[in-house]
Amino acid sequence: MIDKLEKMTAGLKVDYYDIRYETKQVQRVQMNKKEIRICDANTGDGYVLRVLHKGALASVTFTRPEQAEAAIKKAVENAEILAANGATPKQPAPAPVVIDTIKAGLIEDPRNISLAEKKELTQAYSDLLFAQPKIANVDITYADVYRNKFFLNSEGSKINEELVTTMLYGGITAQDGALTQPVRLSFGGSDGFQRVRNREQDALKQAKIAADLLKAExxxxxxxxxxxxxxxxxxxxxxxxxxxxxxxxxxxxxxxxxxxxxxxxxxxxxxxxxxxxxxxxxxxxxxxxxxxxxxxxxxxxxxxxxxxxxxxxxxxxxxxxxxxxxxxxxxxxxxxxxxxxxxxxxxxxxxxxxxxxxxxxxxxxxxxxxxxxxxxxxxxxxxxxxxxxxxxxxxxxxxxxxxxxxxxxxxxxxxxxxxxxxxxxxxxxxxxxxxxxxxxxxxxxxxxxxxxxx
Amino acid sequence: MEKLLKIAAANAEQADLYYTESSSDSIIFNDGKLEKADSSLSSGLSLRIIKNQRAGFAHTRNLLDPQALVKQAILSSENGVEAKYQLPHNVQAQEKVVYDPQVEQLDKNELIQKGNELIGYVKARTDAQFDLSMWYGIGKSGLKNTNGADLSRIGSSFGIFAQMVFPGTGSGLYTHQSGVSPCWISNEELDELIALYDVCQTQIVPPTGKMPVIFHPQSMHTLLWRVVEALNPANILSGISPLCNREGQKIFSEKFTYRQNPEDTELSSATAFDDEGTPTRVLYFIENGVFKAIPMDLFYAKKLGKEPTGNGFRSGIESMPGTSVFNTIIDPGTKSLKEMIASIDHGLIVYSLMGSALRKHRKWRILCGCVQRSIDPNGKPIGRVKDCMLSGTSTTACKTSWISKTSLTIWEDARCRPCFWTGSA
Known part of the structure; x- marks a missing residue:
């Protein structure tokens, strides 16, 4: 991908530029009151170009590679407009040139877990919470986000870094007659799917807080x-x-x-x-x-x-x-x-x-x-x-x-x-x-x- | 896209395809100096299929493999979002009701020049930090489904936001204009802002206790978030909305009427169809204080056993349709803002709410810490209230004494009016 970014920006004559392309894969399961509302796996991608030209910094985001030429033209135009209209001149502080590839450090990679298993896990938390005294509603969402970023700048830096985020979050509502009390739960992190497994005791603690709140002043x-x-x-x-x-x-x-x-x-x-x-x-x-x-x-x-x-x-x-x-x-x-x-x-x-x-x-x-x-x-x-x-x-x-x-x-x-x-x-x-x-x-x-x- | 829909039709009972293409630009002045000029080009599409009464969803920004996208949607449907509804049949239209071609012709240099003139006007009258931003764009979207729907719309938008920042803080007084066509902030509006800014140099500590409160349209709009949450069919279905099972009941002041008007083309969300292809309609949510109607998309209409109201909208290609209200209006009352101010001995005008999103919709509780003006016994603002918390419920606030006859457009799709309320500070 870095090669493609280099080709895309080959003719760019400016003081500085950087371009980032990334793909973002998201898998989600969302439940509202025991029912699945979202269950999908999708990928998006796109580009962000920044140019420093005549002392002005401008950016353009675009989604398709065939838009690159128009995006470059627009970014340079924006920089020229800024420069011509007296925008405060900018320059980047010196930074080391970096060529590196960083893989996400994962204990259990959520991409290796099926969507069906993620759905089961979400349903299990939902069922567990609904079984607790006074719990009237549970909205719960599982999501994992995999970002694969490719960065290139005019100084020679070429970086590919992966970031994976896993999360399970939602709201638990306890109810007693007209009185309702919501409490949140959230588990997750950057190091893998294991973060959302075996958290039943944490979930139950939140359900108890919600129920106890019904008696709180x-x-x-x-x-x-x-x-x-x-x-x-x-x-x-x-x-x-x-x-x-x-x-x-x-x-x-x-x-x-x-x-x-x-x-x-x-x-x-x-x-x-x-x-x-x-x-x-x-x-x-x-x-x-x-x-x-x-x-x-x-x-x-x-x-x-x-x-x-x-x-x-x-x-x-x-x-x-x-x-x-x-x-x-x-x-x-x-x-x-x-x-x-x-x-x-x-x-x-x-x-x-x-x-x-x-x-x-x-x-x-x-x-x-x-x-x-x-x-x-x-x-x-x-x-x-x-x-x-x-x-x-x-x-x-x-x-x-x-x-x-x-x-x-x-x-x-x-x-x-x-x-x-x-x-x-x-x-x-x-x-x-x-x-x-x-x-x-x-x-x-x-x-x-x-x-x-x- | 036709090919994609054909593949989807061969693999599912129903399918719809939603696509967007947009371009937008922004200009930002910070402390009177030109800071940014950025652009964005964006496009993408999403596919919803219904198979075995389950909905599946997939989206992409670069459609490289239609077959793979359909597979993704089928996988999603296998894991099951219930979908017992029918997608609309044979609706066809090309909408251009919220489109002004002038937006496509805007020249960034000219806008910057106009911005500089506006900054010059303010700087000649005050030494306050003055920030200004403008944004504009063109958006195209369309919907096709396997039941013969073929809808497309093109829209334009323009917005301008001006803020005077209180020294030593990040907060300030602001005004804005937005709509379908290029618009501007008038010198009169700036004069009013500058005068208010000057008054705000005096800080007031209000006494603790109950006092009359006037919600400026900007804060009334925020206050209504709680009402909108209560109207959400998901919360009604869950039984956690305070409006649950209360249709037809008088809950608010008879002066309070809250409705949506899809035909109001001065607001940029005006549309004849929602993002599922259901015709939109004028809908009175609260009429003279009585809870009248729940906005609904196809999913919730089926769940609640009612007719869809044309309120199924998408926040982008990444999301399935969900229920949203749009083009909302509070009907006018009888007093102007000036008359409302003159009618009370002392009190607060709330220009902006901070932290009002924190509380729990079931109680519609509001607690906020940013109240901008205090009113003296002669009906004039006397200073800015800082570090103040206002406590009450949205229900109370909507049992308002008066609603102003003046109105202000809030962002692109809602009109609010100043309301008067007794609360505690």
Missing amino acids: PVKAGTYKMILNPSMTGVFTHEAFGHFSEADIVRDLPSVRDKMKLGTKLGVDELNIIDDATIPNQLGYYRYDDEGVAVRKVNLMTNGVLTGRLHDRFTAAEMGEAISGHSIAEDFCYAPIVRMGCIFIQPGQYSLEELLAALEDGLYIGDPMGGQTTGENFTFGAQYGYIVKNGKLAGMIRDINLVGNLYKTLLSVSMIGKDFELKEVGGCGKGQTNIRSCHGGPHVLVNELTVGGK
């Missing part, structure tokens, strides 16, 4: 001292902090640049935040980004001080910082943008028991149910939680929404747990969906966050 609105569980810690780290570590966002928001200047102390001394997509076997693993740059571990915050940022080659050059390999596209329909790989708060030294003892009275906040930010403000839903009294989990609470401010919260972290969990199914939606966006962390005690409710 709605949380009372107010400001609380609280412990965030690892999953909620991960959402906070990703949504509230992580996006402000993405260089394109900082670049596009001049007023944020000062606040997010490297060297600025924004968090408490104990707080270390890292993005490390190189950790093997976690959801966000990859070797090269969609600019052909090897991804590296980035210490984003060290002892509360901003120490790093996530870059593509162009933001790195513009800001005079080191490339990091974080230019990622959802698939062949998109040009890459700066994305997190695997972001987390580094574990501290305290057990959950020690955090609960230090909390005394407050809230324990469980798994997230969505999250959103506008600027430094964030709102996260939680699937469940508990009131904490005298350092012990007391009654379960429901209908929890957290609202807060990034900068205040970073300074409000008081203790960091020594446990550590990473998310198994991703779905960051920064313009494009990144199903391998991974986040997590330990339990964290926060001195003050606002909870909405009655």
Whole structure:
């Protein structure tokens, strides 16, 4: 395929170009209330061309090889239009030339499992969950995504990398009369089909939470001292902090640049935040980004001080910082943008028991149910939680929404747990969906966050 | 494609073929500077077959082997999505109702020049960060089935989005226009945005408690997501929609009428047929507060024992048809936005909702943290509310006191009106 890409771009006379062709095979089984709604296996493919011409960077996506000539013409025209109209000149930061082939590291390859077996597995989870007390509905989806990416650039890099993502996710709804309570489940990862096998106990735990929520009290609105569980810690780290570590966002928001200047102390001394997509076997693993740059571990915050940022080659050059390999596209329909790989708060030294003892009275906040930010403000839903009294989990609470401010919260972290969990199914939606966006962390005690409710 | 459909017909009882071809362009200015000019050329097709009352599905962007695609669809049907419905018979049409050839003639240089003029207008009046983006394109799609359906449509779209960013944040005030034809943001709209931006420099901390809330069309549109989820036949069939078994009941204020109008060609989703070939229709979901109708595609119509309503749409070639509402409208009320503001002593105007998608549709609960204006006792906005959470349910919000007589087009396919509501902040 690399040969075809070379032929396709042979006549291209520009300062720099890169072209990515990829195939994407998706197998899905989706069930809604015990019925199959989707069961298919499909392949899509397409091309993304970027050209740097007269100092301007333009991209074109196209789906058929016979469109290549028109796409090249359009990309060059777009670059010329940008240059002629005073677009800020761009250049890529220097990056090593790479020639490499990366096969997906899989324990059990989902491509070797039949669609019928995937359907049986999905049905088995659905049946198991429906058999539990008070469970009124189960929506469950199995999916595996195989991306085979071929990357070529004008500097001589030629990379073929495979990425395989396996996931099983859905919603479980418990019902008692007019009251219903949903809880989510999600298993999966980047290292194979075994991630979704034998997870019955995890599924049952979620069903029990849903049923228990029917007896839970709605949380009372107010400001609380609280412990965030690892999953909620991960959402906070990703949504509230992580996006402000993405260089394109900082670049596009001049007023944020000062606040997010490297060297600025924004968090408490104990707080270390890292993005490390190189950790093997976690959801966000990859070797090269969609600019052909090897991804590296980035210490984003060290002892509360901003120490790093996530870059593509162009933001790195513009800001005079080191490339990091974080230019990622959802698939062949998109040009890459700066994305997190695997972001987390580094574990501290305290057990959950020690955090609960230090909390005394407050809230324990469980798994997230969505999250959103506008600027430094964030709102996260939680699937469940508990009131904490005298350092012990007391009654379960429901209908929890957290609202807060990034900068205040970073300074409000008081203790960091020594446990550590990473998310198994991703779905960051920064313009494009990144199903391998991974986040997590330990339990964290926060001195003050606002909870909405009655 | 004829060959593909022929192969499919030989291997299944029914089949339909959906195909698309589109080209699109975008221009982005960031902080007043030209940043991006990108393009996309896209095409593909999907095949649905029905065999032994089971549906199978396959799609491709490059049809190299029709036989293999049919095989894929058959494999999918063997694993079983129930399909006891009939695909529409003998519907034939070529639609061009949401197409403006001007979009094909647009010159990127001219658009950039116009964008620069707009930026110049704003920069002369404020030093706020001003972002601007434009996008436009032409889309062709078609549907053929083994029962004789042969439909095609061509559509155009154009959108423009302008935002003033609050310092130190990524959030801001925005306005936008979109439709079938090239459109623009007027100086009057920019003046209003700039004036509001100036007011927002003052930050207000509202008291905790119940107070009147006006939902601006932008936030009302978001609020309606919960209602749309409740209308979804999948949620009704599952028994988890709060509208389950409540057809004919009065649930909302009698001032609230929510409907779809496929014939409103100012909205770019206007169409006479859905993506399954079923004729679309005017549908009142909520009429004067009474729950009237469930939108349905072929699958859910059969499951619920009702007639399909022409609401079977696809989000692209990668997806089977699913139920969607489109070209939706809230019918107008009697007061203008100004009159609504003047009628309350103090309260909030919600311009945008953050986190409103988080909660659970069965309760239609809304909780949001971004409320933009506070109103003083004299009926004027006095500042921007920050770090605020608004709590309530969509049901409550739709038991609205008033609905404005003014309207605003939201994105391509929905019109919303400002609504007035008492909630807590």
